[in-house]
Amino acid sequence: MKSKILVIEDNKDIRESTAEILELAGYQTLTAADGKAGVELAQTALPDLIICDIMMPELDGYGVLYLLSKMPKTENIPFIFLTAKADRTDMRKGMEMGADDYLTKPFDDIELLNAMESRLKKKDQQEKFYTNGLQKLQDFASKEQGILALKELVALKKIRSIKKKQVIYYDGDIAQGLYLVIDGQVKTSKMSEDGRDFLTGIHHADEYFGLHDTLISNVHTETATALEDSRICLLPKNQVDEILSKNPSLAMEFIHLLASSLQHKEEQLVELAYHSVRKRLANTLLRMAEINEENHFKISRDDLAAMAGMATETVSRTLSDFKDEKLIEKKGSEIQLLDRDKLTKMKN
Structure with missing residues (x-):
């Protein structure tokens, strides 16, 4: 069965040429000339992947992504931004909102098709995965309603692919939620006043990071960066808070994780001092x-x-x-x- 691709682009030439490339490659292609029309079409057609321009009238690409991420039927559809800007701020904003990839215009046919095929493959893997880390969380839920709530929380959560050295969040950013490493390695670090980078932790498969920031401070107190090509899953803060408030056993386990993290950092400080x-x-x-x-x-x-x-x-x-x-x-x-x-x- 052909994958269904939605292209949202206000520039007619780019929209039609992109659709032509996709159709020649065997994809079923839908197009929308603005963000508002794109959101409406995404809800009715439920495409397998969305390619969306950022700078558009009425509703820009960020607005499209925000609205679709709030709708259960569309929140997990892979989303690729098209942009004429290569500015890091734009890229960072999009990735924080949950975009899966970026293509900077002008792009060639192979670049477009490779990005799409990679995201569609990750989507297939995502629908099959249930990691040990998520299973551990389920094991901690002692009540039936807790197990059901956890299943609802993790079911079909979007898995993001992160390139080596790509920043996931910066020190001072608003905490979006709790992160789980599916595979690869992620480091967390803190910048000292003299400009030196102090590594506070390395997290690998089935480990969580951003725990303190999500549950305590609400802003990130360190920077997270991929040490190698990795895949991570974000559990949104509001959903994590709700689950923990209803499940004391889960809350206690997170307290244990926090305590272990604090102990590790204390040991690091002792090493540095003595x-x-x-x-x-x-x-x-x-x-x-x-x-x-x-x-x-x-x-x-x-x-x-x-x-x-x-x-x-x-x-x-x-x-x-x-x-x-x-x-x-x-x-x-x-x-x-x-x-x-x-x-x-x-x-x-």
């Missing part, structure tokens, strides 16, 4: 091995420095020392731990 450079880097390498559940992993010098609270040059020198001492093996950004016992017992 441990030597060698000890701090050794602990950081061991922590990375635990996160990856393997003795070898990839991490940049800058991220290692941020995680250990050290200068990048100091990390380079210390890694060289560790390699000479046959504690590690290093090739580019890949590090293998050769003697975890000595690294664990390191004192100076």
